[in-house]
Amino acid sequence: MTSSTRPAADVPGSSAPGEVPTPRGRPGTVEDLTPEQAANYKRYVKKLPAKSEPVQIEILEDGGVRMSAKVPSNNIPGSYADCVKIIDRNGNTVQYVKNTYAPDSSIVHSKMK
Template sequence: MSVDEVVTALHRVIGLLPTSALQQVADQLDDARHTLAASTYGSSDPELLSAVDGYAQAWEGLDSVGQSCHHVAAVLHEYLTAIGGAAVSAGVPPVSPDSSSRVAEPHSQPRRQFISVDRLNPEQATNLKRYEGKLPSKHEPVEIEQLSDGAVRMSSKVPSNNIPGSYAEYIKVVDKEGNTVQYVKDTYGPDGVLIHRKTKM
């Protein structure tokens, strides 16, 4: 099999991966679970708690399959690049090994350096505009934190419509080239306790 045939075959495999469809279903299921979890927060009703757990387990199953598809696509993308094939736009940019820790543990850094929009380079500023454009309309002002490797962490809180004191925080890490490294949505209860984390990419 020639290199061109390998490239064509890999393109076909990546195109057949149901990543987008799985993500849409998982997002809808997670939104329903989030709504149910928020409306039953603090409840001790076993049936309601069981329903929330059921939604969570179903979402985790779908998310696991979706993450596997993302991983397969990323591996194939890297292989295509290595053999000189054209870059594949599969919706899965390569993720650096330490990207998860940069989002998951913002307080682990001894000093957090927040910057203004004018400190962003043009590529990061363009990503910021996309990020702000997709936030819910009543989001709070975006905070931008400078990271040690030239990347930035963008975050904004969105108050819950139904539960006073509850809110979601949208956190996006963008590298110095303007590429999104990771994007998560954290949901907090009125007491500030993390209820759920949703990986948006």
């Protein structure tokens, strides 16, 4: 799986009002991960809902990884959650955030897990 680019509003250091900010990096692939990061990636993918979109991978400047997946809502058309996991260069989870968006892309809820 490969990473895709994000909208211009999602650049490093920016976030929507109410959104928990997470670091951004360059596009990456599973092949770019260390064995420890790849193991964490597999656990992340395993716990995502079946209807989630492919995981986007970004390689951070410090050697860590940002993984995110868009999960469409079951009951509100156009609404979705963005599940973001940050892991360090050693494969340890540093941050896990779930941002929920309305159909107009405004932030509805943000939760750090």
